[in-house]
Amino acid sequence: MLKVFNTVSLKKEEFVPINPGKVMMYVCGPTVYNYIHIGNARSSIAFDTIRRYLTYRGYDVNFVSNFTDVDDKIINRAQEEAVSEQEIAEKYIKAFYDDTLPLNILPATTRTKATDVIPDIIAFISDLVDKGYAYESHGDVYFRVRKSKDYGLLAHEAIDDLEVGASGRLDEHALELKEDPLDFALWKNEPRSVIKWDSPWGQGRPGWHIECSVMSTKYLADTIDIHGGGIDLVFPHHTDEIAQSEAHTGKQFVHYWLHNGFVNVNDEKMSKSLGNFTTVRDLLNSYDDPMTIRYLMAATHYRRPINYSTAELARSRVELDRIRTAYRRLQKADKTAGKDSVIEKKLSKSVADFITAMDDDFNVANALAAIFDLVKLTNSYVDSADIKDQTAANILKQLSQLMSVLGISGLGNDTILPKKIQDLLAQRKTARANKDWSQSDELRDQIAESGYEVRDDSNGQQVHKI
């Protein structure tokens, strides 16, 4: 039985989808004004892993996400670079796809830009105004927070405690326009913005929170199964999404709220001011194995903080290489026809342990323990006298399937080795085929100088990072 930790109840709850066998899932996407940083990647990987596991468990997952392409940050960036807001958004949407593809983040079933749903946003806001939940003020439209019941439930804060926090962030001008400091903007009269739309309240642009409510109801349903995002989105973003959506539809907005933890860099919070702000692009350019980056992110439970450092990356590489090495050893081992029922039974146990772990709010640490049991089994099977082809094929299939739930692909693929090492190995293979042992030894030393150890066994050259 799958259980998920719901931020509303602060408990693990049995996951029961609205439509049997189907999952409607919405995850807040990035504001496209810059290259994504490793915090964005962490959130994308956390929910991609959850999505992959739901799919693995047989659910048909409809995964919707957004690009926030109209926002103060985009307006500022466009003015800095003297280009249009649309150009900024297009550039960074392309960059998002370029940067998430190597990390094996699956494309959303539907991913839309805020600017694609402006008529829907205007209709949604108009309905809130008609129902008395929202009001116009000098071309802005605000949501009347005190009219909403259970506001602050998700954040586990009393409304007046939230108000103190909110008013601290508000400028004087916005405060003058609002009936209550806690009210939030649904529509903004934004003279600085190049892109603006006609609306019943004059020309302007939508606020941030409204786009997610609109997309979630438009592309999924009034009530959906899972809504996800970073823990920093609980208030105000998700709190406001609930208020406006439930005011609009009169129904519960989301059954399960899931939030991922932060990324720390060298045990410090990642921030621009600390100078430890790492973009995914820089990381991918400076590190040769994107699957290790994915592994580092996916191997930490989604609710826990991730500590990113080069030491953690190196540790992840060692772990992932253990899995890859076992996989390749079995792949290359000599086999005889048949099946080994004792090994098959142990294999089934590892798979069952993996499922039990992931069913417990996606407990990836325990899931990896099951995978490493399977790695141990694989290695001891390779060392045994008689390897059966059907059992070997089953192990390889299961290992690759379980790793692909974590978003790791290409276990049997040698190309993750740096190009230089691959070239040296190819030369060494030729030298050995020609029985040129001194050349072979020289190449082995060169490989060692680059940080890899090569050994020869019946399956050929086995390479390990030193």
Ligand SMILES: [Zn+2]
């Ligand atoms: Zn959102």
